[in-house]
Amino acid sequence: MRRRLIPFCLTVFIVAIWTGWTGWPGRVSAGLLPQNTQEQYELTFWDSIKDSRNAGDYEAYLKAYPNGRFVPLAKARIAQLRTGASGTPAAPARTPVPPASMPASATAPAAHAVAPAAQPAPAPAPAPAPKPGASPPIRSSSAVHEIQDCAACPTLIAITPGSFTMGNNKDDPSEKPAHPVRIATAYALGKYPVTVGQWNACVAAGACQRVPDTSDPGPNAPIHNVSWDDAAQYVKWLTKASGKRYRLPTEAEWEYAARGGTTTRYWWGDDMMKGKVNCKDCGPPWRAEGPDNVGSFAPNPFGLYDMAGGVWEWVSDCWHSSYKGAPTDGRSWEDAYCQSRVIRGGSWLDGQGYMLTSTRFKYDQSVRYTANGFRVARDMP
Structure with missing residues (x-):
């Protein structure tokens, strides 16, 4: 009996380690x-x-x-x-459908160069009042510079150049090695993820496809269930609508902005705090059916909302399984035959282990999934 029990226990232990399970207290896992x-x-x-x-x-x-x-x-x-x-x-x-590596399996919708009809951008929902005795939310700097190029355009925040350490040597292998990056040029980044209302302006102009969604989200919810190809369509339309060069942020630009000048695991500190982000075990508000309205949680020090949780956000870079050989100047890391693109930030469907600022994952660029959205960037003059 003992001879059989020992190999069985050893097998269970090996399987547990192989599947990423751990019983040690205090460990934060990137999950997938x-x-x-x-x-x-x-x-x-x-x-x-x-x-x-x-x-x-x-x-x-x-x-x-x-x-x-x-x-x-x-x-x-x-x-x-x-x-x-x-x-x-x-x-x-x-x-919940967590991120997974997908081979190309869907045809991206065709882009239409149609001049948009200007529509007012939806106003984000206000952040909830803090509960008595709760820590006050971190407020953005009064020097935050907001930009809106057209009525249907997302509000942008001007991001000044700077240096930071990208990645994390203590968590998932894909986040290693942590390395210095210099963002030498100013850029602007969406204050919020692109909303349903903003996406529908592109749909009304005939340049984007309507996204099916069973939760019937309101106009202030972040658009989700979109592929990288969908997001590329949207920024192409927005460039024509505004006369400015819109694009997806690079992965380095995204993490630099998400950190907001901090060096901790989350932009608010090293420990998870309830009620800071929209994820399934991060505290209210939360609902399983869909992400909460943009702006429902406090902004980071750069004045950016929802850089963790809410929806995963597409960035421009091709996926690489580590940062070995990654550019150090903030540019997009491209490959000649790129099918998988990087997504960042975690979503409302995921647990708090995904909310670390360094967490990253991939999807096939033509695949739509419920948890995936995006925010826009543009060059500064």
């Missing part, structure tokens, strides 16, 4: 990156959707892993969800 292998990505992705009531989650698995080990089960789940016991289509219900 214990190993940079396709097999681990597939297992992690399946584990995240195995109890889903949304057929679209299983369809996404089949697109990503057409020869995967769970293909028969995914097809059976789709059939079961598409046809309920009464023979009528089952109503979809969204469940």
